[in-house]
Amino acid sequence: MNRNEGILFFNHPIAGSRNSHLGFFVALRLLGSAIICIIFLSALIIKASPLLCPLICGRETLPDSPPSSPAAILPASCHSHNDYWRERPLFSALEAGCVGVEADVWPYKDELFVAHGLDTIVPNRTLKSMYLNPLLQQLDGTGRSPSSLPATTPRGLYKSRPTQTLVLLVDFKSHPEKTWSLLMRELEPLRRSMLLTSYVSNQKIIRPITVVVTGDIPAYLLNQDESAESRDVFLDAPLSNVQSGLYDAANSHWASMSLAKLVGSVSSSGFSSLQLAKIRSQVRSAHDHGLQVRFWKLPTWPIGLRNKIWASLREEGVDILNTDDLQNAANALREDATSQ
Structure with a gap:
């Protein structure tokens, strides 16, 4: 075959058809590989987002106060899960009206740092800088009791409900004894200002901030001094073990557990009668x-099922809903309260 014949052959309709089919399959394989790479990279980004967030959205310079005061907001029974991941820790939850925020803490260099892991600690992101100091500043101007409350009762963060407490859930991640000691020290300014819920003389006195601890913390730390006149840090009791008699209002505030562990998966129609009985x-x-x-x-997900579950749990008397979607959860809870 001479050179011209070769050219004529590749320009032949049959040969061109074969080449176009081959090119199509090659392109299809390349597209499939690209899609797989995108999915893989997306999964890595999602998995790493808790670790990257302190560096991306949790800047070293934290806002001193929220752009709008939570005083006029009607509170809702939602808890900001892993609140420190948000671009504006604490303040996003307050503006939504949530009554609980969560911080994972690690003792390091005589400070309690807030982070998902010890390897993600960022300077200035401490429990004091992100939560305790801002709360003290917020309450400094609102902490005086309105005429509707006894003079000894400080007013809370929400003017629309001055007796509403905000739960600061502190999750111990390591070295519980050291963490406990540092926490007691860091709470002293709030304690001196009479802003912490306390248990005194067999009575629980609810104040603007209720500190609840969870995670890697042995119960003996909380009960090591039964002769103390008062207590202002409480446990997040394991809900499945409340009947043991180890937990009550004197040493605990919340009783929590995984809904998935209690009832398993939930169908699109909502809870079954057996699941509701367990709840x-x-x-x-x-x-x-x-x-x-x-x-x-x-x-x-899906959103419809999520909303149905929220409503069902509230109907069954569940007090606090964990959520990452603060505004939608707060709005749904407020609408539910209004309709009742």
Whole structure:
């Protein structure tokens, strides 16, 4: 075959068709590989987002105060899960009206740092700088009791409900004894200002801030001094173990557990009668011991099912809903309260 014949051959309709088919399959394989790479990279980014957030959205310079005061906002029974991941820790939750915020803490260099892991600690992101000092500043101007409250009762963060407390859930991640000691020290300014909920003389006095601890913390730390006149740090009791008699209003404030662990998966139609019976049993047990009920690991998708679960849990007497979607959860809870 001479050179011209070769050219004529590749320009032949049949040969051109074969080449076009081959090119199509090559392009298809390349596209498939690209899609797989995109999915893989997306999964890595999602998995790493908790670690990257302190560097990306959690800047070293934290806002001193929220752009708008939470005083006029009607509070809702939502808890800001892993609040420190947000671009504006604490303040986003306050503006939504949530009554709980969560911070994971690590003792390091005589400070309690807020981070998802020890390797993600960032300078200035401490419990004091992100939560304790801003709360003290917020309450400094609102902490005086309105005429509707006794003079000894400080007013809370929400003017629309001055007796509403904000739960600061502190999750111990390591070295519980050291963490406990540092926490007691860091709480002293709030303690001196009479802003911490306390248990005194067999009575729980609710104040603007209620400190609840969870995670890697042995119970003996909380109960090591039974002769103390008062207590102002409380446990997040394991909801499934409330009936043991180890937890009550004297040493705990919340009783929590994973909803998925209690009831398993939830169908698109909502809870089954058996699942509702399990929820009612746990809620009744916690309330009998003077504790508020919080469920975490709630379904987040599809949205319709999520909203249905929120409504059902509230109907069953669940006190606090864990959420990452603060504004929608708060709005749904307020609408639910208005309709009742």
